Each structure stands twice: as structure tokens, then as C-alpha cells.
Amino acid sequence: MAIATMTTALPISFFPFLLLIPAICFTICHANSNLLCIQNEREALLKFKNHLIDPSNRLSSWVEGGDCCKWIGVVCHNLTGHVHQLHLAAPLSPPDFDAPPAEWEAYERSKLRGKINPSLLELKHL
Numbered sequence: 115m116a117i118a119t120m121t122t123a124l125p126i127s128f129f130p131f132l133l134l135i136p137a138i139c140f141t142i143c144h145a146n147s148n149l150l151c152i153q154n155e156r157e158a159l160l161k162f163k164n165h166l167i168d169p170s171n172r173l174s175s176w177v178e179g180g181d182c183c184k185w186i187g188v189v190c191h192n193l194t195g196h197v198h199q200l201h202l203a204a205p206l207s208p209p210d211f212d213a214p215p216a217e218w219e220a221y222e223r224s225k226l227r228g229k230i231n232p233s234l235l236e237l238k239h240l
Contacts, residue, residue, distance in 0.1 A: 150181045151181055151182035152195055155182065159185070159197065162231045162234055167226065167228045172226075173185075173226075176188075183195060187202050194239070196237075197237050198240060202226060204225045204226075205224050
């Protein structure tokens with residue numbers, strides 16, 4: 115008794131469509147990689163920075179005219195360019211309770227200080 119196998123051949127015209135799938139995915143996934151941040155959000159972040167004391171200079175990438183989505187500590191939405199996260203934790207982790215005073219002083223000097231500017235309220239997607 116012979117068992118016949120049935121295979122369905124894909125039509126040749128379907129093959130070019132299969133090649134389009136990776137191209138479409140690449141376009142969608144990477145279309146906004148050059149997306150700049152929103153101008154009023156960049157200005158709000160710069161106002162915020164100007165009221166801070168930054169002894170460790172970690173906000174040095176935050177410059178006028180720069181793309182705030184590429185600034186250290188700023189995370190933007192991939193599709194819209196809106197700022198939706200700020201990562202501003204101290205660069206040094208807190209020392210152990212019984213650490214020497216020099217370690218505690220270095221930790222304290224590394225923290226951001228100053229006034230929290232109300233310009234942060236302009237970041238509606240934060």
C-alpha cells in the first residue's frame with residue numbers, strides 16, 4: 115500500500131512578498147532611530163539642569179541644541195520622541211554603614227543638589 119504525500123507548492127509570485135517582510139520590519143523598527151527629541155521638552159530639561167548643582171558632571175551631555183534623546187540619563191519613546199524616563203541616580207552607590215568618612219564624603223559630593231525646577235511639569239509623558 116503506497117502512501118501518497120501531498121505537498122503544496124508556494125506559487126513563485128508569493129516569494130517576493132516573503133522578501134518584503136524583513137524590509138518592512140526593518141523600516142518600522144528603525145524608521146525613527148534618527149528621531150529628535152521634542153524641542154519644548156529639551157528646553158524644559160535644560161531649565162531643570164540649570165537649577166541643579168552637578169558636582170560629578172554627569173549632565174555634561176545635556177547641551178543646548180543637542181538631541182536630548184541621546185543625553186545620558188534621558189530615555190525617549192522610540193516612536194514619538196517624547197521624554198518618558200529620567201535616570202538620575204547618584205553615580206556612586208551608598209557606602210557601607212561603617213565605611214570611612216572619605217567614602218561618605220565622596221558619595222555626598224556625587225549627588226545632584228539644587229532646586230527642582232517646575233519645568234519638569236512640561237514633560238507630560240514622563
